[in-house]
Amino acid sequence: MKNVKRTQGFTLIELLIVIAIIGILAAVLLPSLLGARAKANDAAASSVGRQVLNAMAAVEVGNNAGATVASCTLASKAVTFTLSPATQTDTTSVNAPAPITAVTCASSATAYTVNLSYTGGTSGAAVYTANK
DSSP: OOOOOOOOSOOHHHHHHHHHHHHHHHHHHHHHHHHHHHHHHHHHHHHHHHHHHHHHHHHHHHOTTOOEEEEEEEETTEEEEEEESSOOEEEEEOOOOTTEEEEEEEEOSSEEEEEEEESSSSSSEEEEEEEO
């Protein structure tokens, strides 16, 4: 009779090597995955800033009374522009995702300025300007 030895499963060394490889991969990938969310929030803030700048220009160009944008506020994903010297307002829909917390803007004779506050990004605030 032959002595047949059957082994089933993995040895302890094989399991430890696999766990070590998984740990090394996790240590390499986690920092880059955590930074992706902050970059996405920064990109969302940049996009909203450009949208508000474009909306400011559109409101001023489309206004027949010659008024300029005095200020703006963000509420429920809609930017409301207050015009000066006229006491009229213009509401424009801007797709502002969840990280955007506040938008304020001003218009001078030569430029538009948008101040943006947001959460989850690298800075939390940004200023965007565009020449008229």
